[in-house]
Amino acid sequence: MKQKKQIFISIVFIGILLICHNLVIGQDSLDITHGPYLLEPGENSITVVWFTSKKCVSWVEYGTGENLQSFPTYGSVVQTAVSSRHGLIDAYTNAHKIRIDGLESGQKYRYRLFSKEIVQFKPYEVTFGGSIASGVYQFETLDTKKAAFSFGVVTDIHGSSARLDTLLQTFSWNGIDMMFYAGDCLDWFEDEKQIFEGFLDVSVDRFAKEIPLIYVRGNHETRGNFARNLMDYFPHSSGRFYYSFDHGPVHFIILDSGEDKPDSHAVYAGLVDFDRYRDEQAAWLKEDIQSESFKKALYKVVFSHMPPDEDSRGYGEQYLGKVWTPILNEADIDLLLCGHKHRFSRIEPIEGKNKYPILILGRDMIIKADVSQERISGVITRSNGDVLDRFSILPKNK
Template identity: 40%
Template structure:
């Protein structure tokens, strides 16, 4: 492992100052005839479609337009887009908005579908008359639904990229042509939340450029995604299975449990200005987790893996870490969790089991600087769970293998 030249806290301070400077010098206005006016944009897509919340029989497709519109999805099999889907709530079809989220349901397990998104501009929305403008069609894309009874799962995991969008494509390219079912972002993809444009340019666009039109991703927040004036809108741009940032799902032989560890400081810390409530939030998740580990789908899974941003050990004894330990550690042991995967510390490391404390390995991904970024590759079948961690040069910097029969562990870093 290379020696870090700057601490996690020092890095965060530097990028925060740089972000503030960028906000000051950028402007969305142009000058014309001595006046500052806002440039009139032609109706268009702000993002390509990106896949969310995958199951064996459904998937959610999201995208954004730059103006308000009525949108839907044409989809089908074998290149024939003969079905139409739109979002409808309480008798009203979703319209006159720019952020679109449509769930395709009643799909067949393990099948390939083609789709395109369609956007019809709304020029005027009066009580008894809607005036439409242009209609845009995206290209056709395809996805494959999860298989109900699969013996395998493969996942790529990234964390702590901190507003470095180029890292997404770079790290995925390290995987080369090795197949994977989905990508998981394990927090702190941003420094803080400023606006919609930041989410588009620093995450959604690099994701759709690299994979997200055909392969889904899931997301749990890091502590930095809870910060900034746009943090409360952030959740609207993603669609996890539960609709929250903590959830559980089964793919292949693995039950995945995803937790939102919240902030790393006490709720009373002055930087939060009295408007956070993460201790209670973690308590709610602990109650949820106590029920989750009793469920048949958890207990009968060949393997059980937890994904969360802040590690409850090996994280400088910060409050977010110690309170997560208080809330979750005993439940992880009681539920016989096989592996916990985290980020946050910016120092990649494989921590082996420590019986009586954590009876499972804790894997921590690195980031965000060049030389410290990591791609974690997780694979499992009914007999074996294995993890490989690559640095951004493609070199293996950590691994762990767990066999189901004897619960035999092999690890290295």
């Protein structure tokens, strides 16, 4: 009888301990819930983004050399990057976005994430909880002197992560330095779950921990009450969705083509301002094509989700055809890559219209483009592995 009583007391005691533990520590563990994924690669910088199950302060440890494989006993060569603004290190947040600066161009780095829970965040009284560390991953900085590299392109995923995964699974990643998502990753945007479940988690699993994702905004991502938060997940140091960058012999220009209907259309409820935004980009584009990096690049490759086309029945494409096409013609670009149509088409230069070839990529297909000093060779492959088309761009000034 006495033994049964002791067992009962022990069970009650353990139960009380467990309840206290859950009250103090919380029931959920500290986990990396999404990411990491790499954004905005540069010659001297790159952005790493990840999310945690609890509010944390975070940092990235990074460095070069094989000794980084033996994290955490790597020695003294490892550097630490945090994100701070206005003198405050980003803290007490589930979203961690860290821009690593001061890197060498064309250099391979290894990196690892750390997040430490902040249990209590009061003035002069901060209580930390447990910490979590990721595995060791690697990235490579861009290099305008790199003679050859490859890039990939997919578009119009529309939240179908399974279809995206099929494409990414069979893709040949050898030599790929960056992957472009050419817009409409989602149908619309109402909460962050759509981003993760719709395309991002799959992308992290397949490549984005080590190969940067270049996000081209499509018209569908501008829809829904969370559309104004997209930059929180795909931050760019310019604060814009349109910008340019250089890698190897290519000057890449990323444009944001806006919505497909007139701003005054009833479906937008008076809440969009895309004509002015497209004009703003036209002004920026005129400046960019005068830049040294544009002029000295062997190839100029432009991305726009919607294809500019003055003869289109779509309002947005028409507008772009009027304001962007003359500038792209004047710039004598080598290739315009688009999506939006869901069907593949290849438009050769047309006298009096586009002086450059346009590739409109469809759904369930992927481009692998190999860039060298001699040419850009591309192959467009369907999900089932069938080759749909090939293209070759020769440098104009050779």
